[in-house]
Amino acid sequence: MWKNHLIIAYRNLRKNKVFSIINIAGLAIAMAAGLLILKYVTFELSYDDFRKPSVYRVVDYAYRMDIHWWVLLLPLLLVFLVAFFTVTLQTVKTALENPVKSLRSE
Incomplete structure (x- = not known):
């Protein structure tokens, strides 16, 4: 079954070269952006994993406004x-x- 899918994918790549390149490039860019966002989120969520518990992140600001x-x-x-x-x-x-x-x- 996988062999047939790979053969069909290869034939479509050869038949529609420009569209295939655009699709593959878009997929690569989307995956790279997703990985960068994932790395950023994991970094932001791990801000207190490697510090002492006495260090806290500043969360409350002086000019904070409540939003309904x-x-x-x-x-x-x-x-x-x-x-x-x-x-x-x-x-x-x-x-x-x-x-x-x-x-x-x-």
């Missing part, structure tokens, strides 16, 4: 609504369009 939950929820809802209405309008526009016109332009 709805301030963070409002932009999220706004983005969701814009995306929802955009997809809905494009779907309705495509559904009402004559299919012959779209086939002629392809």
